[in-house]
């Protein structure tokens with residue numbers, strides 16, 4: 001099962017993608033997590049990506065597309081995957097479509113998690129991230145068992161640099177300009193499904209599970 005998560009930054013793509021990955025036994029592939037791991041490890045890619053991420057801008061397509069095409073070619077992705085945060089531009093979607101078409105494959109579902117902009121700022125300021133294992137929490141809506149500590153790996157949780165309110169507004173603008181057009185792209189491809197992302201986390205997941213069957 002090959003799934004794409006669509007939606008604004010903070011809509012809940014990562015939160016849902018983790019649960020989908022677990023239920024359907026497919027890898028969760030988050031380009032944001034891949035970039036953050038590269039930043040943490042001080043790689044060349046990480047240095048380049050950080051300059052864009054800190055400003056709330058997208059990392060250029062030429063640094064992103066090959067990375068994802070390589071990742072979905074790995075052995076653990078043979079039965080499918082959940083892509084979270086990719087594609088984010090029409091050229092990325094086209095690169096993915098043609099990489100898949102060259103193997104006779106296609107995306108099965110593009111799930112758009114719909115959340116209005118006015119809910120996003122409070123979601124982002126309350127998000128706490130584990131930069132070691134990629135787990136995500138919310139101080140109010142999805143708190144860890146012990147404040148500030150990751151339930152999964154015990155690392156310290158942080159407020160991501162790009163979750164500060166001044167950067168979030170920029171990311172929302174970038175989303176509307178560059179990523180929202182993907183909704184029509186996948187509608188035209190006949191694979192778009194929409195869920196109401198303002199519901200609580202478990203209800204959103206129930207709706208997604210119904211779609212995926």
Ligand code: ADP
Pocket residue numbers: 007008009010011012013014015016123124126127128136137138139141142197198199200201204
């Ligand atoms: P995205 O991957 O789309 O950027 P996340 O999954 O990281 O978004 O979610 C953003 C923040 O909102 C996190 O702090 C998360 O715990 C919280 N969150 C996710 N889904 C919901 C929901 N349905 N209701 C309330 N908060 C949520």
Ligand code: AMP
Pocket residue numbers: 009010031032033035052053054056057058059060061064084085086087088092162171
């Ligand atoms: P995320 O963790 O999905 O919120 O992504 C965090 C940041 O990483 C984004 O604001 C972008 O700067 C960068 N990023 C992640 N995925 C992509 C992508 N597919 N294309 C371009 N930039 C990306």
